[in-house]
Amino acid sequence: MRSSHPLLYTAWKQLIRAYLIAMVISLAIGLMVIRVGFLSPERLFDAxxxxxxxxxxxxxxxxxxxLDLGLLLFGWNLFGAFATISFLYTAAFFNPDHMGMPPRRLRRIFCGSRKMKLLCHLPGCSKIKVESLRRLYVWLMVPLLGIIxxxxxxxxxxxxxxxxxxxxxxxxxxxLAHGLIEIPIFILAGAVTFSAHLCIRKAVQRNQTQSVFQKLDAHRKAMPIRTIAWSVIGGLLVAGLVEAHVTPRIMQLLG
Structure with a gap:
């Protein structure tokens, strides 16, 4: 991955880092909230x-x-992973120059006609003047937000x-029992879309619409999607079976 598609590897590393930082911050906050008695452990766990x-x-x-619980978990996780990957392949709907192409209604919704002011407050969005590019920029950031x-x-x-x-x-x-497999695989799926964000980020902030979608198209075509898809399927299948059949035994052993 590092040599064949460096942006994918960079995106994967950045998402791993974001996950770990978010986890450490959340862990510290959770321990503090429970210790001061603001929330009970049970209520925090439910949340x-x-x-x-x-x-x-x-x-x-x-x-x-x-049905086996492991297969059900696999199906649920696979749906989420493939939905994340699909963000890369629906990103072309934000191209304002192709609004007349099918599906027209969906393209109009994606491109929008009104400025979404909330998006302007997200990192990097203040420099983007073209509304469809601003929406595209955020669309390709969704995996980062999901991993956080x-x-x-x-x-x-x-x-x-x-x-x-x-x-x-x-x-x-x-x-750890399933997370050592499941979380890196989820992050790999997220990196497919987030790598496109890294690819077009500078062109988007310069409001270069044509350049953005040319880069996006080239990036999408260069993505080794079949290899990634099979890796995601295999990894999540193992993770689902481990979570269903191994994790409960570990919890029993630990009391």
Whole structure:
């Protein structure tokens, strides 16, 4: 990855760094909040797992139908990873010069006609004058925001685990079992889109519309997407099976 597609490797490293920083900050905040008694560990844990809790009813239906929990987790994670990758392939809809091409309605929605003032406050957006480029710039930043959220959730889960299980090792071990595979794979999927953000960032801030979409098209065509897709599928399959069948045993051993 480093030699064949350096921007992909750079994006992957930056997302790893963002995840770790977010996790450490969240861990420190979680420990402090629990220690001062502002929130109980149970309530904080519920807050940190709210996203996965929303799909538990679907998992329960699948288990009742005889599906393996590991495969259900694999399907859920794969959907998220491929959705993240798809941001690169829908980025062309922001090209204002192609608004007459199908799907026209979707392109009009993506390009927009009104200035989204909220986007102007995001890092790097203040220099962007073309609305469609500003939206594209943020669109390709979504994986970074998602990875930061994942890091925040991980930090909160570890901080609550310290109090609920009595030790840092017991709190970290369940996450390490599948996280050593799942999180880097998620970040690889995010790097596919975020690398495009790095590729066009300077051209976007210079408001060079034609140059932006030329760079984006070349970047997309050079992406080794088949190799990445199979890596994501294989990695998330292993991670799902480990999370379903190995992690519970580790938690039982740790008490």
């Amino acid at each position: 940190s797992t709210q996203r996965i809790a929303s799909v538990l009813p679907a998992f329960e239906l699948g288990i009742r139908a005889g 959220l994942l890091g925040l959730e991980s930090g909160l889960q570890i901080s609550t685990g310290v109090y609920l299980h009595g030790s840092l090792m017991a709190a970290v071990a369940p996450l």
